[in-house]
Amino acid sequence: MTRAVRARAVVCVASVAFALTACVAIPTGGPVTVGRGEEVRELDRVDVLAQGPQSDADPARIVEGFLLASDAEATGDFDVTREFLAADERTEWDPGADTIVASATQVEQTGDAQVTVSLTVKAKVDADGRYVEVPADALETLRYELVQDARGAWRISHAPDVLVVNSRRFKQQFRETSLYFLTPDKKMLVPEVRYFRDRSVPTAVVRALLAGPSTWLQDSVTSAFPPGTELKPEAVSFESGGVAEMTLEPARAVQEADRGLLLAQLEASLRPLGVTTLVVRAGAGGPPLEGTPDRLPSPDPGELEILVDGQALRLVGAAPVAVADVLPVQGARPSGAARSADGSVRVALADPSTLVAVPVDGTAQRTLLTGPDLVAPSVDRFAWVWTASGSGGGHLNAVRLDGMSVEVTADWLAGRTVQAVRVSRDGTRVAVVSRGPDGVTLEVAGVVRDGGNVPLLVGPGVGAGASLTPVAGASIVWVDDVTLGVLADGDAGATPYLVPVAGGSTPLAAVADAVELAADRGTRSLYVVTADGDLRRHEGGTWVPVPGVTGALEVAGAAFPG
CATH class of the missing domain: 3.30.300 (GMP Synthetase; Chain A, domain 3)
Known part of the structure; x- marks a missing residue:
């Protein structure tokens, strides 16, 4: 016999209602007093109380109750949840091993003493708080074995070591936080996002x-x-x-x-x-460590520059003004302008196959690298310029203005074609969009350098934004130290997404014919360039034309330092 049971939330409100009726009696006498005038706010969450098993519940109802109880006790000790388990399993089951964030759950009895749970999965979080977004509509199946105790009541004899929570409860019960490590030169802090149960x-x-x-x-x-x-x-x-x-x-x-x-x-x-x-x-009993935390600097906010007819322009009020001492890029299709934070390194693509040093202070334009279908360059804080050839090859290219060039090995790029690359402001991570047999994907990987800060290789990639498909050839930017901006396919066309290195992706308003993003520090510094050369800024949840630029100039690119 097969039966399907949809999970139902149980909210216990009787005790709350009793507490309210017992505490809010209206006084009928006494002096007039001045009230505090505090605003009454809506409750920002409803606590779901775990309910124990019913004595006559069949196997499917027992597993359904187990899932509801574990979801309600995600930040507790799972005392009620363990009541659904057989005696031996109560000590064996480990809810801290892994967490599945599910958008839908279906419970089905698939045997006399077996229940199968089908999950539509949004993400997984491991025991150390590492969050991994999964492809859209990903499915997973969990199987539970049951036995009857001496009184004939069903209990779970085997439960997978996993905690299942719905998306809303995950946001309530897990805390997103960053662990901070150091760059190898100990000049900057580097965040790694983890998610921990809110206890x-x-x-x-x-x-x-x-x-x-x-x-x-x-x-x-x-x-x-x-x-x-x-x-x-x-x-x-x-x-x-x-x-x-x-x-x-x-x-x-x-x-x-x-x-x-x-x-x-x-x-x-x-x-x-x-x-x-x-x-x-x-050490135990030792005095507190003396000293104060070092103040490690963050990169200064950058200034947006746009590329029009090969010339770098900055915005002064509503007026685009040529950047002093920077000459136009000469080439068939100038694009992909990039620069270092101090402006000492300026590069661009003169055409899709030629990376050049932009002429500055009267110097001549110089070719740094040639190759088929080079991707837009990115400049790291050590003055290395990163790009890659669209012909593939399993590596990235890094060059300097002095002509030094290295191939940066990335084993996981073998058999893939790089479509976009962007190095983080601290120089320790690189985001890569690439195409392979599994389609277009976005990965973030660590950059390994030698003692002279020469990039040697890129470590294993970790997937980000698995629920979306980046637009072929579109740019990628770091919106902040832990969040990427990428253009991806959407119902309304190219849609800008905010993609945490660890976390769920968030779509922004779609932009018709969007081809490039620019960002510096947060969504208030987020811009988009369209195929028609329009420049728009993210403001109030929508994209607004930039005065003096949109409709007046044909923008070939926009970028902050990096």
């Missing part, structure tokens, strides 16, 4: 910091924490008022570490959680 998040963050970055990033960053550093006791004391206190072992190694950098990593990682004061002890 003891400071402890989870410190443990993850000590464990180090994910595999894809580990050879591209470093940490001030000595290898083998442990949190003992295994918890961060976080008191009201923002004081976080912790003890790190071994004491001598922690004492000898670079305290300024160590505290900088902790402060940057914990400050968004409400931590205002750090108390870090080296």
Whole structure:
């Protein structure tokens, strides 16, 4: 016999209603007083209370109740959830192993003592908080085995070590936070986003910091924490008022570490959680570490420049003005202008097969690299210019103005054709759009350099934006340190998307014939260029024409530094 049961949310409100009726009696006497005049706000969430199993529930209803209870107790100890499990399974089941974020769930009894759960999956989060978006409409099946106890009640004898939560509950019960590591030259902080259950998040963050970055990033960053550093006791004391206190072992190694950098990593990682004061002890009973966190700089905000007839222009008010001492690019189809933050490196594509150094201060235009279908260049903070040939080859190209050129190996690009590349502002990560047998994909990978900051290779790629398909040949930008902007196919045509390196993608308003994006620091600095040469700025959830440019000039490209 086969039966399908749709999961139903159960909200317990009786106790809440009772509490309200018991506490809001209207007084009939007493003096007149001045009220506080506080605004009554709507509740921003409804807590769903876990319900235990019914004694006469069949196997499908038991699994359905188990899923509802585990979803409700995602930030708790799963005491009610374990009531659905047989005695031995109560200690074996591990809800912290993996999390599936599901948009739809169907429960079906597929045997006398077997139940199958079909999930429409949006994302997966592993035990260490790493979030992976999955392709649209991805499906997954979980199987549960059941037994009857001495009283004839059904209980689950085997449950997969996974927590299933719906999309809305995931946003309520998991906290997005960034772990901060260091660039190899220890000049900047590098964030890696993780998601932790909304309980003891400071402890989870410190443990993850000590464990180090994910595999894809580990050879591209470093940490001030000595290898083998442990949190003992295994918890961060976080008191009201923002004081976080912790003890790190071994004491001598922690004492000898670079305290300024160590505290900088902790402060940057914990400050968004409400931590205002750090108390870090080296060893049990030891005094707090002295010193203050190093203040590591972030890149200064850049200025938008547009390319019109090969000439770099900047916007002064509503008037486009030629950039001083920068001459027009000579070529059949100038495009892809890019520059360093200080403007000392300026490059562009003179035509689809020729990368050139833009003539500045009277210098002549010079060819840096040739190849079929070169992608728009990106300039990193070490003055390396990144591009790739559309002919494939399993590598990226990096060149300098002095003529030095290297092929940057990326094993996962073998058999793929690169369509766009962009290096992060800190120089430790590169985003790549490529086409292969599985279609067009977006990956982010760590950049491995030698002691002279020469890029040697790109580590394993981690997928981002798996639910969307980037437009062939479209640009990619870093909107902030953990979010990409990319053009992807949408129902209304090319649609700009915000794509976190770890997180769910968000569509913005579609733009007809969009071909290029530009961004610097957040969506307020986000621009789009159309095939007709229009320039539009993201404002108020829509795209507005840029005065003095849209309709007046034919823009061939727009870019901030990088």
